[in-house]
Amino acid sequence: MRKGTLYVFTGPSGAGKGTVLGRLLAEDDRLFFSISATTRAPRPGEQNGVHYYFLEKADFENRIAQGAFLEHAQYVGNYYGTLEAPVNEKLDEGFDVILEIEVQGAMQIKKKRPDAVMVFIAPPSFEELASRLRGRGTENEAKVQKRLETAKGELEQKDKFDYVVVNDTVDRAVDEIKGILASRR
Numbered sequence: 051m052r053k054g055t056l057y058v059f060t061g062p063s064g065a066g067k068g069t070v071l072g073r074l075l076a077e078d079d080r081l082f083f084s085i086s087a088t089t090r091a092p093r094p095g096e097q098n099g100v101h102y103y104f105l106e107k108a109d110f111e112n113r114i115a116q117g118a119f120l121e122h123a124q125y126v127g128n129y130y131g132t133l134e135a136p137v138n139e140k141l142d143e144g145f146d147v148i149l150e151i152e153v154q155g156a157m158q159i160k161k162k163r164p165d166a167v168m169v170f171i172a173p174p175s176f177e178e179l180a181s182r183l184r185g186r187g188t189e190n191e192a193k194v195q196k197r198l199e200t201a202k203g204e205l206e207q208k209d210k211f212d213y214v215v216v217n218d219t220v221d222r223a224v225d226e227i228k229g230i231l232a233s234r235r
């Protein structure tokens with residue numbers, strides 16, 4: 051059986067990665083979304099094993115020591131990481147696997163898995179990014195500021211990616227990503 055393709059989607063918090071990928075996943079049953087592990091607290095409505103595996107810091111660090119992560123990084127005070135075993139399993143089963151991760155982790159994947167397709171989702175402007183992040187209402191102003199500071203460094207790295215998709219409207223961005231997937235199948 052043909053093995054699946056690994057796709058890495060990255061981009062600053064608030065760019066719309068979750069929104070765009072949610073639409074894509076609902077419309078394509080050959081895709082598998084990799085559920086990440088994190089030490090950040092669940093937001094209202096987030097479920098363990100659905101949105102993330104929510105781990106205590108000590109548990110996360112044990113798994114790092116065991117080599118369980120394909121990649122991991124610290125982002126605004128918390129750990130985030132991709133568990134390797136389920137990714138390999140799904141690729142072997144022929145699914146295309148989607149990672150939605152921040153830029154440091156994406157760069158680790160680029161080194162480890164040179165065949166991975168690297169996609170950067172960019173906001174139309176920095177002002178629009180700030181307005182989307184504040185509009186989402188999931189972080190307090192201090193945390194929004196930290197995410198926006200981090201976003202500046204992330205945006206500077208977008209040229210390292212195979213594709214840069216500007217999320218101006220969700221419909222258009224989803225269509226562009228469908229085109230990228232189609233060109234690789």
Ligand SMILES: Nc1nc2c(ncn2[C@@H]2O[C@H](COP(=O)(O)OP(=O)(O)O)[C@@H](O)[C@H]2O)c(=O)[nH]1
Nearest residue numbers: 063064086122123125130131132150151152155
């Ligand atoms: N390196 C890495 N980053 C991740 C992983 N999962 C999520 N992230 C990224 O961590 C950042 C913060 O995620 P989160 O707190 O859920 O905020 P949100 O993406 O803005 O909703 C985002 O850029 C995510 O893409 C992961 O497994 N590894």
Ligand SMILES: Nc1ncnc2c1ncn2[C@@H]1O[C@H](COP(=O)(O)OP(=O)(O)O)[C@@H](O)[C@H]1O
Nearest residue numbers: 063064065066067068069182186217218219220
């Ligand atoms: N194309 C878009 N136009 C306007 N608002 C958007 C667009 N895409 C996403 N949003 C909104 O912006 C906020 C951040 O989107 P989200 O998908 O949570 O981003 P990310 O996963 O990159 O952090 C959400 O409130 C979402 O509804």
